[in-house]
Amino acid sequence: MNPLKIKDNQLKLKTDFYDVQNITAVIADKTFEQLEKDGIFVFPEILKDADDISRNQMVLQSYNDMYASGNVMGFLGAGNQRLIIESRFSHGEDYLFQYLLDKVMDFPNVIDLEADANQDNALFNLLVFLFPHYLRKAARKGAFKTYIRKQYNDSNVRGTIDLARHIRKNTPFIGNIAYSQREYSYDNYLMELVRHTIEYIKAKPYGGRLLNSAKDEVKLVVDSTPDYTPSDRRKIIEDNKKNTIRHAYYHEYRDLQRLCILILQNEKQQMGYGKRKVYGILFDGAWLWEEYINTLVDGYFYHPMNKAGKDKQWLFSGKTGLIYPDFIGKDADNPIIGDAKYKPISNIANHDYLQVLAYMFRFDAKKAFYFYPESTDLEDKMLWLNSGSSFEDNVVARDDVCLVKHGLKIPHDVCGYSEFVEQIKESEEEFLKVLRVYE
Template sequence: MKLHKIKDNSQQKKDSFSDIGTLTGKIADKTLEQLEREGVFVFPEIVKDAEDITRDQMIIQSVNDSYRSGNVMGFLGCGDERLIIESRFGGEEDDFFFQYLLDRVMDFPNIVDLESDANQDSRLFNFLLFLFPYYLKTAMRKGLFKKYIRHSYNDGNVKGAIDIARHIEKNTPFTGNVAYSQREFSYDNSLMELVRHTIEFIKRKPYGRNLLVKVKDEVKLVIDATPGYEPYDRQKIIEENKKNTVRHAYFREYLALQRLCLLILRHQKHQIGSGSRQIYGILFDGAWLWEEYVNSLIEDVFYHPMNKGGKGAQRLFACNIGLIYPDFISRDNKVRIIADAKYKPLDNIGNRDYLQVLAYMFRFDAKAGYYLYPEAEGSDDMKLWMNRGSTYEANVSPRDDISITKHGLKIPVDSTDYAGFVTKMKTHEQEFKQVFTTR
């Protein structure tokens, strides 16, 4: 197996990718949206009207004689070639920061070291299993999935279309029953059966029950809603779901869950990535993980609109024009603060970022803006005062009432084990939050 490792937000010479040339040729300069259509599992799922960069973000982008990586972390493969994308704060052996983000945001089991399993395909499969509780909980917020299915009956209470052939077969000589079928709105349908098969499959894993205990209420609802479940029906249920994917926009969360269940269950019959020309893998949007992690730290001080969930949408103008989703809007409406989570190095926060936050500040009458980013150096905050005046009149000077501050959260890079990393992170988190809690 040919394995190559890179860091997010980094740049490497194209020559260094020569040993995984086939895989590189299939992913270079392609967006997450394109790779998702080709079978790569992207978390969180792509949302068409999302304002963020997710849809157009590239895994590796050509820059002269080099490839530049973005905010994506995860695992990709093609044939016997593998690419691991770690966080830029990871060490030579361990990537504690990526593990910590997954643990805080998604309650992942503490076993996600990409190097700890010699079989990278098994590691990828475990990632898919760990995602299941999150996707199940998200989908079930819409309630149990119902759809019309056709049931066949043979009794004297005729309510649907009579099945002549089946009637002759079963009711000759005539005994008073009639064979008929009827379309009924039911919870016990092919999609809920697929979810049930996935639950039963995960239960048989050594860590399966511990994984499902986080969604025990949702699991009970699925089990109660699928009395027709039969273990030997798995392949038939898989084929039905492959042919009949969820189409209604309201149930897009169930579409993501359906796709994940199919990946998990089909792994048993067809190994993930079987075939030398197929791309496979799982990718995590680091920007989304960072934003949700920051929210877990400051949610008691800030509102958190979410474009991927369509929650907390704001408008720049009257008549519902100018849809925006600021990352964070302070709950204090007397001294309003706008904050933007940026999973990128300090030096990469530039002009477009400034314009975006200043527009949000203007919209919400905020005098202070913040960029919240991860850093390894432990640098002091950088406070930028907005200018007034014009170079044409030679009267440019800094204002003393409007500012944007680059506020970093220090990420430990010298920890020897995960427990030590967590301890240091807790200390740095308190320092990070203190800016907002002492105002």
């Protein structure tokens, strides 16, 4: 199996995708929102009340005889076909994408891409590492409870007698009756599936550390499944394939159910099931970069979360003109605006300027930063706001309002992931020096 690797924000001929045509047939010209409904894991997860959510973004969009990849990174698979979308700011191995995931998704530092060249394993690792996130999210609704039919064989008959089983188990008759009863129980097919997934992950070398991030939720599942039997795994998987969670209230458990099936089926390379021919994990590059930058600058800036609809800001009174600046400086006496841009410095222009200037005007900020990934050794570019008009022939640069394109250098020509981490840590220190001036 030779996976096809492409970069985000790239144009490629459709003929280049011949070896992954089963994947492109499903994902081409479909939005994030449509793909999520088809069962592909998408980050950030689609939220209806978010202002600028990238629900209309596409992974691949047709342009005549070419496909244009979007602002998306991740892995997709269908049968033996694999499509890997890497960061355009990486050269060689995509260590940047790996590093962003480690920082933003809080994955334990156990995925080593240089030691694990098999991208199928890289995809599987991501599935496993997403498990605590989806478990915590589902467990907020409490343990899943539903009606199940349980079988008994005793003298306290409380349900429907199972004659065939009774004859098989109770001949000669010694006083017991085989019967079944419909019960509303926490120990059901779904909770058993989650339990099997927990036990599967526990057996991994990193399993204990991974599950420790959701230890309360793991305890909830273990306490809810006293009938857990390791040998029942195959039956539990099949039961869950036939009984997809459909109730809207439990949609978080539907996602968890889908993830658990993919994890438990990985051993037999049967990932994807039913009508879901394509499976995968996709990340909005702009969101991933913004959340990464937040891990660096959270001591200096507030971070309104547009994807989650938190910390809304308004341009005008009466709650008019909803805005979500990426970063608002915490120093009220010297307000600064920050804007994360997952694009090259040359692509930060036009609308980007207008947006940040509006934020600056709203918060009385005289300075703003664009935080972007720098692939070369370019110095910061400072843009001073003009005053005057060409009609009056009096245009001059002001000395009090400035936008700064401030890049974080992405390491290249490294020998492995550990060296990449060392070098990007140095880049982060250099990146923060500019902000420390304003402490």
